[in-house]
Structure formats: structure tokens, C-alpha cells
Amino acid sequence: MWFPRLASDRARRRQPVDGPFALIQRQGSADRIYCLTTEAEDHGLHRGMAATDARAFCRSLLTRPADPEADYRALHLLRRWATRYCPWVGIEGADGLVLDITGAAHLAGGEAAMLADMRQRLTGAGYALRLGLADTRGAAWALAHHGPVDGVPPIAPPGDALAALGRLPVAALRLEDRMTATLERLGLRSIGDLAGAARAPLNRRFGPDLLLRLDQALGQQPEQISPLVDPPHYATRMTLPEPIGLTSDVMAVLQRLLDRLCETMKRHETGARMLHLTLRRVDRDSQQIALRLAAPLRDPVRILPLFQRSVDEVDAGFGIDQMRLEAVQTDALPARQLGGETVADAARLDDLMTRIGTRIGLENIRRFLPADSHIPERGFISVAAAHSTASPKWSCHGQRPLHIFPPEPVTASGSEPPQRFRWRRMSLSLARATGPERIAPEWWAEHQDWHRGLRDYWRIETMQGRRLWMFHTPQNPGWFVHGEFP
Amino acid sequence: MTTTIPDMFRLRxxxxxxxxxxxxxxxAAIAAAGVTGNFLWVRERWVTGRLNPLGLHRFLDxxxxxxxxxxxxxxxxAVAEEALRDGALRLIVTELSQPLSLTQGRRLQLAAQAGSSIGLGLIPEGLGSNAxxxxxxxxxxxxPAEKADSTLQEWKLIKNKSGTLGHWHVRWDAKAHRLDVVSPVGERPGPTASAG
Incomplete structure (x- = not known):
């Protein structure tokens, strides 16, 4: 199966265009035609032509930028679709599919009927299609790319590939362009010519590659099809005959969707991290509910109540007639030993975090992790609790305050702690000072707060009771309050 | 690491x-040291002062x-109510900046009752709720007695729905993980006190 105009057909399917149409891609310093329609070809355009030249040839040419990534995805979608004919479907190059229909042809009523069905369906979908069917992968490729465009059904008779391929040019053997040109210069224009020539001189002249390709096409050398494995697809959908509007009904449908989704996830030992529930209303408007889970989860009984709050807020309008549930983000979740109180407690906490997360955002539930720095503000980091595990390795050098805040200046002078000072509109007097503890800025890191240089930290106990963490900056004299002790 | 806290300071x-x-x-930190398992601390994002886990280390992990x-x-x-009602956490500390209305206070109280968890609000002075x-x-x-590491505090119980009020001087012993009740320091020591 070859899609000679996959890219432009895909673009036209998304947004229909009348008249000549081409996709352009920037190659080097010039925009060149990447793919074009037959109509555009009739105007004398061809692939690789500079876009400016093409516009000069054909004033009415419409162009759009090419998107090879999307083409690749489209090809994969087609591949998935093609498994309707047989289970062994692989990708061939950038624009072809290869199907091993051995033993599957009779299901569609024979080989010719199957090809006709493929042609009808894909042409109807707007894809230009060239087909080839043969005993070998090489022969099928040759027939699809270089076989008769229409008329004769491109089926090679079994066991006699040479009869079908003999008249095709040597380019049909999947050779490099240079090799094809050389062969043509030597007068070996068709595959029949090549097959009739002596093998030994060919091997000496062109290397083993040429004969390998020839043998593969003629069935003397095996060639495998590697079917792609379907990536696990974590989405389920339910279309309802009658629209529904009650929250309880929506939850009931959701439960069925969840059961199916969780079954899939269980098979692949994954758990959902983020779920999207799309509710389509009768008026074709759709609403999406996103649920981010605090831990990978695949237990429908636990997930269902977590949706409750969001489902309550949905505006059902005249009713909802389709629901689609997709696990957008999944994490590995290997099977585990059931039971145990700690497991149950952890599950309960995860659910609570998910519920709080739907209200304030999951990344706003945080926990502290120790960090390797002697700078007080950087001795710890705060991370999203859902994506981290608690670290038991806390160590504490010296005394640290319970609260820290951005340094607040106090008016004082000298390197000894002031006897009296004002802070936050309180006048405080010194009762005891412990220190200093000198902390130097990290020379390898740029800290905005540390532009004043070294700090001498003191624990200041005041007569009024407050115990403050103050520092003096000897390089740039000043006193600041940085924290408060319990 | 067992924590010893006298019964009168254990929150119901x-x-x-x-x-x-x-x-x-x-x-709040000492109350958290007295319960087992995780606890939740709810605070508003705009508040500049932040809790320092290295300082918290003295009380708990x-x-x-x-x-x-x-x-x-x-x-x-809303977060506090959700967490209190769930009961998965034993203690929920909420930093509050405005007074609670009667309804809000009562809702939190009912949620705590449903989850049999402890709610602790850190409120500005004088803005307490009735519930x-x-x-x-x-x-x-x-x-004045202790050398450098003192955490001497005065705790006044100024409202109690099911008991008497009280007034204690307490000190946290970080090594033994114990809250000690000490006899009150007499008058402010030293002659400098009057000068401030």
C-alpha cells in the first residue's frame, strides 16, 4: 500500500482546498515543494521545486507549510486502521504500509476483492493510493510504486514474480538513485534484463546489495515484515442512545468507563496520573474535566468519588450524549501485596491530596526535602508532594529558627549586637546574644539576597521574650533580622 | 522517637x-510532635515568612x-474542612489572617467531628471564633537561667469550653522530646527591664 501523496492528502482532508495545492518545506535556504496534488502536477510543478518558481508557473497555487510529524502520525493511524484486513501490518518508508495478508485474503472475499475494498475505502477517504500484491515484499513494493497505474489489478501471480516484474524498470528494486542510473547506462533497463544478466560481474561491479534486492523481489531471499505493536491505548468512550443530565447518571456511566479503563491499565501494570473526562452535549458542545491524581492509581472504586466534585459543576445543558475518558498521563504501577494498615493509610492520604489538589492545584501541596547547602534559605527545598517521596535524612547544624523571612533591616551600628533596637514597631532590648556564626555566600552561585557579602549570625534573646535570628554584614555594615526562634 | 507531652496540653x-x-x-509544632503520622499545614501563598524545616527539626521529623x-x-x-472531614491526617494547622464568621467556625468544627481529627487555627490575636x-x-x-538553647514560653489557656482556664510556663526539651512544665520565672530579672 503506497500513499504517493500522503502529506497533501492529509492536509486537504483537514481543510478542503480547491485548485492546485502544495505543501512547502524549508530546505536549506529555500522553500521547496514537499508534496503536491495531481492538479498542481498538471501545471508542470514537481517535488523539490522552489516555491517561488512554482508560484511563477502557477499563479493560483495554494500552499501550506508541511508537517512531517503529523504525516507520520497519520501513517500510524492508517496502520492501525489497516489491521482490519490482517494482523501483520508494518510501516514501509515514510508513506507506505506493508501487510502480510497470508491466510487473511479469503476473509475479504479473495485477493482482488480485498484490493478493491482497500482502494474504495481509502479513495473515499481522500487518499491517493497505489497498491501492489505479490509473494514477496520487494515485488509488492515494485508493483505499487512502478506497476501499472490503473487497469490491470496489480497482483503478481503466485510463484512467478518475474513474469509480473520483468517489464518494470530497475528502479522498482528499491535501489539507490546512483546505482539505478549506472544500470540504465549499461543498458539494463528492466528487472527482466537484470535477472537475465550474469550474476558474478554484477556482484563485482555493484556489490552484494543489488543482487540481494533482486533476490528479495523474486523470492529467492526471505524478507520479514515487522508488524508494529499497538501502544497501549488508555481511553474509553461511551455513546448514549438518550441524553442524560443527572449527576447520578453521569457518575454511573463514568463508573462503567472507569471499569474498562482500569482493566486496561491493570493489564499493562500502569496507573493513571491524569485523567481527562470529556462530556459531549447534545448541542455538540463539549466540556472537559481534568483530574490529576496524587499517586498513580487504577482502582475504579477509589477514582470514582474523586470525580464527584468536578462532575457536580458540569453544565449538562440539554443533556450529555457521549462521554470519553482518557488517561492522559500514566505511570508504572506494578502489582503489589494487598492489605496492611500502612498501605491503606497511604491510599487514604493520596485520595485526600487528590481532592485538595482539584481545588488548589496539585502542585500547591508541597513538602520539604533537605538540600545540600549551608545557606539558610537553601538548606531545604520545597517540592510538590505528589511527585516526591519524603526524605528521612534531615540533619541540622547549629540552631536554626522556626520561621525565616526576607531580611528585615534594623537600625544599629557596630559589629556587636545592639543593646536596643526597633523591629516591627516593637522596641526590644538585648538580654543575651549568642554568636557569631559566620556564613559565607556560595561563590559558585549567584544569590540576590547575598550581595552584601558575609554574614555574622547571632541568636538574640530579648528582655521582651522574642528570640530573633539577626545577622550583621561586616563587609557592608548593617543589621538585619532574618528569622525567629521558638 | 517518643514524645512526651503532659495531658493538659494534648488537644482534644x-x-x-x-x-x-x-x-x-x-x-503548633509541639502539637504536631504529639500526634503520629503526617500532618497538614495550610498557609496563604502571599505570606512572606516561611516555616523552616531545619528549625522544625527540633520538634519533629x-x-x-x-x-x-x-x-x-x-x-x-475549604482545604482545612476537606482534610478535617477526611480524617486521614490527625492534625491540620491553618494559618488564618482574618476572623472566622460563625458559620465558618462551626463548619470546621463539624468537619473535625466527622473525621475525629484535630484542627488548629493560628489566628491573629483577638480574632478568635466562637466555635x-x-x-x-x-x-x-x-x-535567665538557661544557657543558650532555651525555648521557654508562656502558654495561657484563655478559652476552654470543657474545663478551666490555665497559665503555664513550658520549655521544650529537644533531646528528650519532652515538654516540661516549669515554675514561672518571677519578675523580670535585672535592672534593665524597666528601661525599655
């Missing part, structure tokens, strides 16, 4: 409590702390 589960004063955060950073007080109350079970006024006190 299934109720909401309040703490105010300059040492309210240490009151900072790994037990979960921090919810919310946009405003309404969100803080609270106890209210504590906590302030640090200078300790």
Missing part, C-alpha cells in the same frame, strides 16, 4: 482549637509535614 481530637500570640507556630499553599483564606478554609474548643495565647519568655 474531633475539635478545633486556636492558638495566637508570637509563639503560636511553636505551639520534617518529613511528616505536608504544606498546602493556598491563594486566600476562603481556599484555606473553637480551646484558645491558647503563647508568647516566648526570656529565660
Amino acid at each position: 481530637p474531633g475539635r478545633t482549637h486556636e492558638a495566637c500570640g508570637p509563639a503560636a507556630a511553636s505551639f 520534617p518529613a511528616r509535614l505536608l504544606l498546602a499553599e493556598v491563594a486566600d483564606q476562603t481556599e484555606a478554609l 473553637t474548643e480551646t484558645r491558647w495565647l503563647c508568647s516566648p519568655v526570656f529565660d
Whole structure:
């Protein structure tokens, strides 16, 4: 199966265009035609032509930028679709599919009927299609790319590939362009010519590659099809005959969707991290509910109540007639030993975090992790609790305050702690000072707060009771309050 | 690591409590040291001062702390209610900046009852709610006797729905993980006190 105009057909399917149409891609310093329609070809355009030249040839040419990534995805979608004919479907190059229909042809009523069905369906979908069917992968490729465009059904008779391929040019053997040109210069224009020539001189002249390709096409050398494995697809959908509007009904449908989704996830030992529930209303408007889970989860009984709050807020309008549930983000979740109180407690906490997360955002539930720095503000980091595990390795050098805040200046002078000072509109007097503890800025890191240089930290106990963490900056004299002790 | 806290300072589960004063955060930390498992600390995002886990280390293992950073007080109350009602966490500490209305206070109280968890609000002084079970006024006190590591505090129980009021001087012993009740320091020591 070859899609000679996959890219432009895909673009036209998304947004229909009348008249000549081409996709352009920037190659080097010039925009060149990447793919074009037959109509555009009739105007004398061809692939690789500079876009400016093409516009000069054909004033009415419409162009759009090419998107090879999307083409690749489209090809994969087609591949998935093609498994309707047989289970062994692989990708061939950038624009072809290869199907091993051995033993599957009779299901569609024979080989010719199957090809006709493929042609009808894909042409109807707007894809230009060239087909080839043969005993070998090489022969099928040759027939699809270089076989008769229409008329004769491109089926090679079994066991006699040479009869079908003999008249095709040597380019049909999947050779490099240079090799094809050389062969043509030597007068070996068709595959029949090549097959009739002596093998030994060919091997000496062109290397083993040429004969390998020839043998593969003629069935003397095996060639495998590697079917792609379907990536696990974590989405389920339910279309309802009658629209529904009650929250309880929506939850009931959701439960069925969840059961199916969780079954899939269980098979692949994954758990959902983020779920999207799309509710389509009768008026074709759709609403999406996103649920981010605090831990990978695949237990429908636990997930269902977590949706409750969001489902309550949905505006059902005249009713909802389709629901689609997709696990957008999944994490590995290997099977585990059931039971145990700690497991149950952890599950309960995860659910609570998910519920709080739907209200304030999951990344706003945080926990502290120790960090390797002697700078007080950087001795710890705060991370999203859902994506981290608690670290038991806390160590504490010296005394640290319970609260820290951005340094607040106090008016004082000298390197000894002031006897009296004002802070936050309180006048405080010194009762005891412990220190200093000198902390130097990290020379390898740029800290905005540390532009004043070294700090001498003191624990200041005041007569009024407050115990403050103050520092003096000897390089740039000043006193600041940085924290408060319990 | 067992923590010893005298019974009169153990907050009653299934109720909401309040703490105010300059040492309210240490009151909350000691309350958290007295419960097992994780606890949740709800605070508004705009508040500049932040809890320092290295300082918290003296009271408990900072790994037990979960921090919810919310946009405003309404969100803080909603999160606190959700967590209290669930009961998966034993203690929920909420930093509040505005007074609670009667309904809000009562809702939190009912949620705590449903989850039999402890709610502790850190409130600005004088803005307590009626629904609270106890209210504590906590302030640090200078300790002339102790060398350097003192955490001497004065805890006043200024509201109690099911008991008497009280007044204690307490000190946290970080090594033994124990809250000691000490006899009050007499008058402010030294002649400099009057000068301030």
C-alpha cells in the first residue's frame, strides 16, 4: 500500500482546498515543494521545486507549510486502521504500509476483492493510493510504486514474480538513485534484463546489495515484515442512545468507563496520573474535566468519588450524549501485596491530596526535602508532594529558627549586637546574644539576597521574650533580622 | 522517637482549637510532635515568612509535614474542612489572617467531628471564633537561667469550653522530646527591664 501523496492528502482532508495545492518545506535556504496534488502536477510543478518558481508557473497555487510529524502520525493511524484486513501490518518508508495478508485474503472475499475494498475505502477517504500484491515484499513494493497505474489489478501471480516484474524498470528494486542510473547506462533497463544478466560481474561491479534486492523481489531471499505493536491505548468512550443530565447518571456511566479503563491499565501494570473526562452535549458542545491524581492509581472504586466534585459543576445543558475518558498521563504501577494498615493509610492520604489538589492545584501541596547547602534559605527545598517521596535524612547544624523571612533591616551600628533596637514597631532590648556564626555566600552561585557579602549570625534573646535570628554584614555594615526562634 | 507531652496540653481530637500570640507556630509544632503520622499545614501563598524545616527539626521529623499553599483564606478554609472531614491526617494547622464568621467556625468544627481529627487555627490575636474548643495565647519568655538553647514560653489557656482556664510556663526539651512544665520565672530579672 503506497500513499504517493500522503502529506497533501492529509492536509486537504483537514481543510478542503480547491485548485492546485502544495505543501512547502524549508530546505536549506529555500522553500521547496514537499508534496503536491495531481492538479498542481498538471501545471508542470514537481517535488523539490522552489516555491517561488512554482508560484511563477502557477499563479493560483495554494500552499501550506508541511508537517512531517503529523504525516507520520497519520501513517500510524492508517496502520492501525489497516489491521482490519490482517494482523501483520508494518510501516514501509515514510508513506507506505506493508501487510502480510497470508491466510487473511479469503476473509475479504479473495485477493482482488480485498484490493478493491482497500482502494474504495481509502479513495473515499481522500487518499491517493497505489497498491501492489505479490509473494514477496520487494515485488509488492515494485508493483505499487512502478506497476501499472490503473487497469490491470496489480497482483503478481503466485510463484512467478518475474513474469509480473520483468517489464518494470530497475528502479522498482528499491535501489539507490546512483546505482539505478549506472544500470540504465549499461543498458539494463528492466528487472527482466537484470535477472537475465550474469550474476558474478554484477556482484563485482555493484556489490552484494543489488543482487540481494533482486533476490528479495523474486523470492529467492526471505524478507520479514515487522508488524508494529499497538501502544497501549488508555481511553474509553461511551455513546448514549438518550441524553442524560443527572449527576447520578453521569457518575454511573463514568463508573462503567472507569471499569474498562482500569482493566486496561491493570493489564499493562500502569496507573493513571491524569485523567481527562470529556462530556459531549447534545448541542455538540463539549466540556472537559481534568483530574490529576496524587499517586498513580487504577482502582475504579477509589477514582470514582474523586470525580464527584468536578462532575457536580458540569453544565449538562440539554443533556450529555457521549462521554470519553482518557488517561492522559500514566505511570508504572506494578502489582503489589494487598492489605496492611500502612498501605491503606497511604491510599487514604493520596485520595485526600487528590481532592485538595482539584481545588488548589496539585502542585500547591508541597513538602520539604533537605538540600545540600549551608545557606539558610537553601538548606531545604520545597517540592510538590505528589511527585516526591519524603526524605528521612534531615540533619541540622547549629540552631536554626522556626520561621525565616526576607531580611528585615534594623537600625544599629557596630559589629556587636545592639543593646536596643526597633523591629516591627516593637522596641526590644538585648538580654543575651549568642554568636557569631559566620556564613559565607556560595561563590559558585549567584544569590540576590547575598550581595552584601558575609554574614555574622547571632541568636538574640530579648528582655521582651522574642528570640530573633539577626545577622550583621561586616563587609557592608548593617543589621538585619532574618528569622525567629521558638 | 517518643514524645512526651503532659495531658493538659494534648488537644482534644474531633475539635478545633486556636492558638495566637508570637509563639503560636511553636505551639503548633509541639502539637504536631504529639500526634503520629503526617500532618497538614495550610498557609496563604502571599505570606512572606516561611516555616523552616531545619528549625522544625527540633520538634519533629520534617518529613511528616505536608504544606498546602493556598491563594486566600476562603481556599484555606475549604482545604482545612476537606482534610478535617477526611480524617486521614490527625492534625491540620491553618494559618488564618482574618476572623472566622460563625458559620465558618462551626463548619470546621463539624468537619473535625466527622473525621475525629484535630484542627488548629493560628489566628491573629483577638480574632478568635466562637466555635473553637480551646484558645491558647503563647508568647516566648526570656529565660535567665538557661544557657543558650532555651525555648521557654508562656502558654495561657484563655478559652476552654470543657474545663478551666490555665497559665503555664513550658520549655521544650529537644533531646528528650519532652515538654516540661516549669515554675514561672518571677519578675523580670535585672535592672534593665524597666528601661525599655
